[in-house]
Amino acid sequence: MSPMPTESAIAEKRQQILQGAMEIFLHQGYEGTSMDRVATAAGVSKITIYKHFADKEGLFTALIEQIAEQRFNRVLGGIYLEKEPEEVLRHIATQILQLIASDEQYVAFFRLIMGESGRFPELAQLFVRALPQRAWKVLGNYFATHPKLDIANPEATARIFTGTVISYAITQYILHGEQIAPMPSDVLIENLVHLIVNQSSS
Amino acid sequence: MSPMPTESAIAEKRQQILQGAMEIFLHQGYEGTSMDRVATAAGVSKITIYKHFADKEGLFTALIEQIAEQRFNRVLGGIYLEKEPEEVLRHIATQILQLIASDEQYVAFFRLIMGESGRFPELAQLFVRALPQRAWKVLGNYFATHPKLDIANPEATARIFTGTVISYAITQYILHGEQIAPMPSDVLIENLVHLIVNQSSS
DNA sequence: GGTATGAACTATACCGTATAGTATAGCTAT
DNA sequence: ATAGCTATACTATACGGTATAGTTCATACC
Structure with a gap:
């Protein structure tokens, strides 16, 4: 069968992204935040963010x-x-x-x-x-x-x-x-x- | 001699720019506002804005x-x-x-x-x-x-x-x-x- | 235990658009 | 004649979002 990652692993990545997003959004505002900076802050690839959230607005x-x-x-x-x-x-x-x-x-x-x-x-x-x-x-x-x-x-x-x-x-x-x-x-x-x-x- | 514009004319232009800036900044925020949009809203050339204000921050x-x-x-x-x-x-x-x-x-x-x-x-x-x-x-x-x-x-x-x-x-x-x-x-x-x-x- | 599988990941480059700010050249009114 | 303007083009950078190609790793089967 298809190997599945544990649900908690997915939730953890999501948490990790949100943690990075918090650092940037809270201090730079919505328009002042770039997805590249969020990715860097979260220690995650930018495309991974788009796997977990539809777009910038969805992440926000x-x-x-x-x-x-x-x-x-x-x-x-x-x-x-x-x-x-x-x-x-x-x-x-x-x-x-x-x-x-x-x-x-x-x-x-x-x-x-x-x-x-x-x-x-x-x-x-x-x-x-x-x-x-x-x-x-x-x-x-x-x-x-x-x-x-x-x-x-x-x-x-x-x-x-x-x-x-x-x-x-x-x-x-x-x-x-x-x-x-x-x-x-x-x-x-x-x-x-x-x-x-x-x-x-x- | 050099023809001088009246002081009030300069002040009027400045007011005109601020009026346009108000429309955009108030509703789009600082990062969400572009100088081009301000210029358009004020009915003024972008370079004129920079004659009256040092930069975006100064205008703001x-x-x-x-x-x-x-x-x-x-x-x-x-x-x-x-x-x-x-x-x-x-x-x-x-x-x-x-x-x-x-x-x-x-x-x-x-x-x-x-x-x-x-x-x-x-x-x-x-x-x-x-x-x-x-x-x-x-x-x-x-x-x-x-x-x-x-x-x-x-x-x-x-x-x-x-x-x-x-x-x-x-x-x-x-x-x-x-x-x-x-x-x-x-x-x-x-x-x-x-x-x-x-x-x-x- | 070893090995194939496949989902989720990374790094990087890319697209089209938009940005702040400047340069150039020409217009207008005093 | 000239200060102040407009229109337009430009530079260099950054953006949101996607595409590509390769990597990691838990699982399913032998």
Whole structure:
């Protein structure tokens, strides 16, 4: 019979290509990335890439899909909602900001998704579903059900919370605002948490 | 003597080039833009572009500088802080969101700045200075001085306010989240304004 | 164990097109 | 007369994608 390579071997090559593609796409953008450079970075022949992916666009979308899936698990995967609301919220915000600040690939991924969202609207929506929308659901549910909180609109409050945190990350880390417009992250977080936890229900 | 063109004529040509550059750069990105297409769009010979700008990068930075300057005046230029805080804040947030939602060029500009912020960090910082930083200053000052407001940290509160609004715009309009994660803007704004105005100072 | 098989790979060259930037020559309006 | 323009052609390089020819290696059979 025809000798078959193990399925895992095929999957490994595919992973290897995606790994090389990540290095280049994340830092050079879609148009700035050449298939030759991806091939070199992946340690793979260019034609092998075209055996695994239809074309440059297919490789790019596969890459974004994988990153969007992988990254979510790291942000909200290990969140515990057991303690006092004040501590829970402070912990979530701190964790998100630390993750972004310490992971250059994360920042590059945001830049790529935003920059290409005009030409790849479906990928942008995939990203929204994979990250912010999940965060809104987890937080919205938390706000709605926690006995100590009396929050008028849990969904809107979830958007305020995540929006504040993400906007901070964008201006400070993505747009290099750290030096020109400094603000300690814990000051922002304290004020944000205080605002939400001590919400008056007039 | 040598016939001299009026200074305004030179400035007009420069404007004409920048106008053409805007059409292409905003929608095709930096790498996706060719100088030939810019020349055609501007109705100008390619060599004329190089008489006015050193190279592609110089044209690009000049374009971003101009847009960053122009656009600020439209957002916060005509803001009045005279009425009740609740109404003032609601008006500012509504105005920002309406402007972004109705102006495709604005959205394209955001995408461009974010996408190229890795390769053009100085331009990203220019943007931060021209838009969010000015907004933080105006709002922070308003929060600090308004007699009816008792806000613990005006600067942090200004970041919460603008961060919520901008993040909403990003997920809904830039990342095409409108259909997949709808939320009426006035619901968000009402909750945000209420949170800030009725802040308890415990 | 040895050997043939065939899928997946590599290296390299190639095609047609497009790029950033320059050179040349001629036009236009003051 | 001349500064500033246009049109066109050019150089050298790079692109996405394909073609060719040869290599590796797990399997199937003897």
